[in-house]
Structure formats: structure tokens, C-alpha cells
Amino acid sequence: MELTFDLGRQILQQQAFSRLLGAELTRLERDCTELQLALRPELLQQNGFVHGGVLCYLADNALTYAGGLALGTRVVTAEFKINYVRPALGSLVVARAAVVHAGKRQAVCRCDVFVDADGGERLVATALGTIAVAGTKSAA
Amino acid sequence: MELTFDLGRQILQQQAFSRLLGAELTRLERDCTELQLALRPELLQQNGFVHGGVLCYLADNALTYAGGLALGTRVVTAEFKINYVRPALGSLVVARAAVVHAGKRQAVCRCDVFVDADGGERLVATALGTIAVAGTKSAA
Amino acid sequence: MELTFDLGRQILQQQAFSRLLGAELTRLERDCTELQLALRPELLQQNGFVHGGVLCYLADNALTYAGGLALGTRVVTAEFKINYVRPALGSLVVARAAVVHAGKRQAVCRCDVFVDADGGERLVATALGTIAVAGTKSAA
Amino acid sequence: MELTFDLGRQILQQQAFSRLLGAELTRLERDCTELQLALRPELLQQNGFVHGGVLCYLADNALTYAGGLALGTRVVTAEFKINYVRPALGSLVVARAAVVHAGKRQAVCRCDVFVDADGGERLVATALGTIAVAGTKSAA
Numbered sequence: 001m002e003l004t005f006d007l008g009r010q011i012l013q014q015q016a017f018s019r020l021l022g023a024e025l026t027r028l029e030r031d032c033t034e035l036q037l038a039l040r041p042e043l044l045q046q047n048g049f050v051h052g053g054v055l056c057y058l059a060d061n062a063l064t065y066a067g068g069l070a071l072g073t074r075v076v077t078a079e080f081k082i083n084y085v086r087p088a089l090g091s092l093v094v095a096r097a098a099v100v101h102a103g104k105r106q107a108v109c110r111c112d113v114f115v116d117a118d119g120g121e122r123l124v125a126t127a128l129g130t131i132a133v134a135g136t137k138s139a140a
Numbered sequence: 141m142e143l144t145f146d147l148g149r150q151i152l153q154q155q156a157f158s159r160l161l162g163a164e165l166t167r168l169e170r171d172c173t174e175l176q177l178a179l180r181p182e183l184l185q186q187n188g189f190v191h192g193g194v195l196c197y198l199a200d201n202a203l204t205y206a207g208g209l210a211l212g213t214r215v216v217t218a219e220f221k222i223n224y225v226r227p228a229l230g231s232l233v234v235a236r237a238a239v240v241h242a243g244k245r246q247a248v249c250r251c252d253v254f255v256d257a258d259g260g261e262r263l264v265a266t267a268l269g270t271i272a273v274a275g276t277k278s279a280a
Numbered sequence: 281m282e283l284t285f286d287l288g289r290q291i292l293q294q295q296a297f298s299r300l301l302g303a304e305l306t307r308l309e310r311d312c313t314e315l316q317l318a319l320r321p322e323l324l325q326q327n328g329f330v331h332g333g334v335l336c337y338l339a340d341n342a343l344t345y346a347g348g349l350a351l352g353t354r355v356v357t358a359e360f361k362i363n364y365v366r367p368a369l370g371s372l373v374v375a376r377a378a379v380v381h382a383g384k385r386q387a388v389c390r391c392d393v394f395v396d397a398d399g400g401e402r403l404v405a406t407a408l409g410t411i412a413v414a415g416t417k418s419a420a
Numbered sequence: 421m422e423l424t425f426d427l428g429r430q431i432l433q434q435q436a437f438s439r440l441l442g443a444e445l446t447r448l449e450r451d452c453t454e455l456q457l458a459l460r461p462e463l464l465q466q467n468g469f470v471h472g473g474v475l476c477y478l479a480d481n482a483l484t485y486a487g488g489l490a491l492g493t494r495v496v497t498a499e500f501k502i503n504y505v506r507p508a509l510g511s512l513v514v515a516r517a518a519v520v521h522a523g524k525r526q527a528v529c530r531c532d533v534f535v536d537a538d539g540g541e542r543l544v545a546t547a548l549g550t551i552a553v554a555g556t557k558s559a560a
Contacts, residue, residue: 017191020160020182042160051157052200052217057193064192077192078386079410081221081361081501081548083528085521100532100546101505106358108503108546110530112520126520126528128501128548130359130410218526219550221361221408221501223388225381240392240406241365246498248363248406250390252380266380266388268361268408270499270550297471300440300462322440331437332480332497337473344472357472361501 003028003068012061023058025065030099033065037093039115050088050115050124059111059127062095066109067131070102078106080129088124090115100128107131143168143208151213152201163198165205170239173205177233179255190228190255190264199251199267202235206249207271210242218246220269228264230255240268247271283308283348291353292341303338305345310379313345317373319395330368330395330404339391339407342375346389347411350382358386360409368404370395380408387411423448423488431493432481443478445485450519453485457513459535470508470535470544479531479547482515486529487551490522498526500549508544510535520548527551 001007005028012018012025012035021043027034035058037043045051060077068075097111113125141147145168152158152165152175161183167174175198177183185191200217208215237251253265281287285308292298292305292315301323307314315338317323325331340357348355377391393405421427425448432438432445432455441463447454455478457463465471480497488495517531533545 011186014186015191016182016184017193018185021193042156044156045158046151046154051155051197052204053157053161053193053197056196056200057191060192060196076227077224079221079223079359079388081219083219083520083548083550084217085523085528087216100503101543103505108359108505110546110548123521126530126548128503128530128546130503219499219528223380223408223410225383225388240363241403243365248365248499250406250408263381266390266408268363268390268406270363291466294466295471296462296464297473298465301473322436324436325438326431326434331435331477332484333437333441333473333477336476336480337471340472340476356507357504359501359503361499362476363499364497367496 001072003072008065018061021054021057023061028065028069030069033062033069033097035062035095039091039093050093052084055084055088055093055113055125056082058093058095059113059125062097062111063109063127063129064131066097066099067107070099070107071131071133074134075131076134078130078132080127082125082127084125086122086124088115090117092116094121105133141213143213147213148205158201161194161197163201168205168209170209173202173209173237175202175235179231179233190233192224194233195224195228195253195265196222198233198235199253199265202237202251203249203267203269204271206237206239207247210239210247211271211273214274215271216274218270218272220267222265222267224265226262226264228255230257232256245273281353283353287353288345298341301334301337303341308345308349310349313342313349313377315342315375319371319373330373332364335364335368335373335393335405336362338373338375339393339405342377342391343389343407343409344411346377346379347387350379350387351411351413354414355411356414358410358412360407362405362407364405366402366404368395370397372396385413421493423493427493428485438481441474441477443481448485448489450489453482453489453517455482455515459511459513470513472504475504475508475513475533475545476502478513478515479533479545482517482531483529483547483549484551486517486519487527490519490527491551491553494554495551496554498550498552500547502545502547504545506542506544508535510537512536525553
């Protein structure tokens with residue numbers, strides 16, 4: 001089943017955890033899949049920065065959408081790596097992902113995560129991972 | 141400042157995002173730092189499994205505690221990689237981390253993430269990452 | 281086809297690059313796959329340490345053997361991450377890998393890399409990666 | 421000390437392992453650091469493809485040059501992750517890396533690895549890693 005923007009938004013709404021955090025799918029195109037998350041106090045850590053868990057959640061999900069667009073809708077993140085490059089401070093987090101290479105069962109995708117800052121955007125994390133068609137990864 | 145079990149629990153309570161998710165620090169020893177998270181519907185994805193974002197949050201935090209125990213309290217996760225090995229289904233997620241190697245400014249740590257299942261535990265993810273003394277990683 | 285110790289050694293001999301470096305398969309058991317590499321000047325970098333490329337070659341290959349033991353002989357490394365934890369100085373490099381979780385098509389494996397030092401062993405790198413049955417990863 | 425193209429080439433010549441493999445630094449610019457490696461039978465694995473160890477060596481080194489350009493000459497690769505996306509077949513491997521974010525002591529860099537194929541280039545691997553100023557990573 002092809003992943004469309006509307007279907008992508010429906011899937012996100014069906015993820016209770018994504019609703020809890022408040023993520024929104026804002027773009028779903030071949031060269032850019034974008035998720036946004038409005039920041040609020042519940043998403044921060046002890047020093048007032050966005051919790052790393054929020055950034056890795058958003059990166060993971062954006063990677064999954066990028067892979068899903070290439071592979072079809074039933075996909076899972078098999079693995080990913082994330083580098084946090086700066087403390088994240090702002091009112092909005094934006095994750096943008098794209099496919100680096102897609103095969104039949106797996107796609108390798110990358111993702112950059114930004115916060116809005118001073119009217120512009122500031123890179124806070126970058127990620128690289130593998131999205132697999134559901135049922136084909138190492139799950140027994 | 142040395143990271144003790146009580147201080148570790150205080151820090152977790154100061155993380156609004158950790159309170160939102162409900163994580164608890166249940167062990168802080170040289171060979172094992174353990175975080176637990178009771179599962180509830182808000183933490184799931186569309187197929188009823190624990191959302192990957194919950195697992196990577198917990199792995200990230202457990203890695204940070206393992207690194208903090210070796211390096212001191214003011215640490216951040218610089219980067220990590222996570223492999224999801226099975227869909228996660230259960231009532232409790234447990235992340236256990238330990239230091240692989242610690243220097244003065246950085247510690248390399250690994251973490252396994254389990255769900256309780258059929259009275260036992262089931263591995264659902266494994267992670268490897270770098271914890272850095274705050275202020276010494278690539279933050280400008 | 282099951283991967284035996286003899287077959288494993290044959291495969292290594294068929295890898296021209298492994299012959300060029302001089303790697304040897306020294307153990308192939310469920311809980312530990314071991315490769316060894318005698319050091320010589322050609323394997324060093326400008327400061328006299330073992331070149332990182334040698335360490336990541338050995339980690340990659342040890343991961344592949346660990347995955348191959350669980351999955352069968354025709355496997356490839358799909359991805360891996362390596363953390364170098366210390367400059368590597370010695371006369372022998374040893375990489376030990378084991379499966380963390382194996383499914384039907386993929387296995388997640390970890391590997392520690394040591395150099396001999398002062399009569400003992402010294403950890404110089406640690407790795408985590410995914411081994412896939414050949415033909416099922418993202419190769420078009 | 422600033423890393424120039426000439427100095428970069430000298431350093432590569434001082435790496436015995438890089439001479440053994442035959443790598444050449446072909447570009448050293450802010451937005452692209454490029455290493456090339458002419459393929460020969462010694463660099464292959466048992467099925468005639470370029471050995472993964474060659475690709476991860478080249479990615480690692482290209483990442484180091486990208487980080488060195490941003491941070492200065494005395495740098496080391498602290499960690500990296502590589503995804504192999506296709507079997508590599510060709511007569512030349514090219515790795516191109518760039519900095520994603522540089523701080524004072526660390527730089528996060530990414531790298532794509534290609535083989536020449538049918539007159540064009542074919543992506544065979546992609547990597548993401550951390551380059552650190554020598555002496556500041558976790559080395560004891």
C-alpha cells in the first residue's frame with residue numbers, strides 16, 4: 001500500500017505515543033519527509049533543554065516515514081544512530097529525513113533535526129538508520 | 141560531583157519528560173544501571189507495541205546514567221546507536237546499561253532493553269553510545 | 281549451509297583482503313567468534329598505532345562470522361557502528377564477537393576488539409551491527 | 421595547525437596502512453573531502469566484491485579528513501557507523517565526506533562511498549561519525 005500524506009497523518013494519529021508528544025507530519029515527499037513537534041515544558045530535561053528522548057523519538061519517526069515512502073506503509077525502524085550536536089532550545093523541533101538508498105526490503109535513510117532559533121533554524125541532531133519492511137527484520 | 145542513587149533519582153524527577161513517561165531509576169551500580177518504565181496505552185504505537193521512541197528514550201537515559209556514574213553527574217549523551225530486535229509487548233520496559241570504557245571526558249556504554257514477558261524477560265533492543273562530560277562535546 | 285570452523289577458515293582464505301592483512305579465524309563458537317591479526321608495520325598509521333581501518337576491518341569480519349554462525353554461511357554485514365576507545369599498540373589484535381539476537385534473516389551482533397599489552401589484553405574498540413542473509417538486505 | 425591539501429597528502433603517505441591499500445587524497449575543501457582508492461584483486465572478498473573492510477577504512481579516513489579540516493590536524497575518529505547499501509564492484513572507490521557540525525573539540529561528519537560503474541558512480545555505503553581532537557576522547 002502506498003504511503004500518502006493523508007495516510008501518513010492518520011498513522012501518526014493512531015500512535016498514542018506520537019499524540020502524547022504532539023508530533024505532526026508536515027511534509028511527505030521523495031526528497032524530504034518532515035515531522036514537527038511544538039515544544040512545551042513536559043518535553044524538557046532538568047536544564048531546560050529538549051530531552052534527548054524527544055529528539056531521538058522524532059528522528060526515529062521521520063526516518064520511518066522516509067523509509068515507508070520508498071518501501072510502502074508497513075515498515076519498522078530496524079536500527080538507527082543519532083548524534084546530538086547541540087543543546088536544543090526553542091519552541092519547535094523539526095526533523096527532516098530522506099532516503100539514501102532503497103532496496104526491496106530495506107531502506108537506508110538519514111535525518112537532520114532542528115530547533116527554531118532567532119527566526120532561523122539550528123541543527124541539534126543528525127541520524128542515520130535502516131527502515132525495514134515489517135516482518136522481514138530480525139523479529140523471530 | 142559523584143552520582144549517587146538518591147541524586148540519580150532526583151535528577152530523573154527533575155526531567156519533565158521522564159516524569160511524563162514515568163521512568164524510574166531502579167539500580168545504579170558500577171556494573172549495571174537500570175531504568176524501568178511501566179507501560180500504559182499512551183506509550184504504544186498503532187499496532188499495540190511499545191513505540192520505538194519510548195525504547196530509545198529509555199536506552200539513551202540508561203546510557204547517560206551509566207556514563208554519569210563513571211564520569212560524574214554533569215554528563216550528556218553525545219551519540220548512540222540502537223538496534224530494535226523484536227516488537228515490544230508487555231507491561232514493563234527495563235533498560236540495563238554499563239560502561240564499556242571510561243576516560244576522563246567520555247565513556248562508551250552499552251545498554252540492553254527488555255520487556256517482561258511470560259514471567260521472564262525478553263530482549264527488545266540493544267544500544268551502544270558515547271556519554272560526554274557536559275560542555276566538552278561538540279556544542280559550540 | 282552450516283558454518284563450521286573449517287569452512288570459516290576456508291572462507292577467510294578466499295578473501296584476498298583478509299590474506300593481505302593476515303587475519304586468522306581462531307574460534308567459532310555460539311558465544312564467541314574470534315579473529316586474530318598479527319601486527320606488522322604495514323598495518324599502522326602515522327603515530328605508530330594500529331590504523332583504525334584495521335580495527336574496523338577486524339570488527340566487521342568478526343561480526344559477520346558471529347552472524348554467519350547463527351544464520352548460515354551466506355551472510356553480509358548490513359551495517360555496524362564502532363567506537364574506538366584507546367590508541368591501539370601491541371603485537372596482536374583480537375576481535376571477539378557474539379550474537380545478541382538472531383532472527384531468520386538478520387542477526388544483531390556485538391564485538392569487542394583488544395590488543396595484547398603487558399602480557400594481558402587491552403580493549404581498543406567495541407562494535408555493534410547487523411548481519412543479514414545475503415540477498416535480503418537493501419541491495420537492489 | 422591548519423590542515424592543507426599538501427599536509428593532508430603527506431599525512432596519508434605517513435600512514436603505512438593507507439600506502440598498503442593505495443588510498444589517495446584527491447580533494448580537501450570545506451564542503452567535500454575526497455579519498456580515492458584504485459581497486460585491485462587484493463582488496464576483494466570471496467565473491468569478487470570489494471571487501472567491507474576496504475570501504476569502512478576509506479569512510480573512516482575520509483571522515484577524519486573532514487573533521488581535521490574543521491578542527492585542525494591532530495584529530496582521531498572517535499566513532500562511526502556505516503551502512504553498506506550494495507555489493508561494491510568497480511575499478512575505483514571514492515569516499516566523500518563533509519562536516520555536519522563542528523565544535524571546538526569534536527566534529528560530526530558524514531560520508532558517502534561510491535564505486536565507479538558504467539561510466540557513472542554508484543553509492544555503496546554511507547557513514548556518520550564523530551571526529552575528536554587527539555587527546556580529548558576517551559583514551560586514558
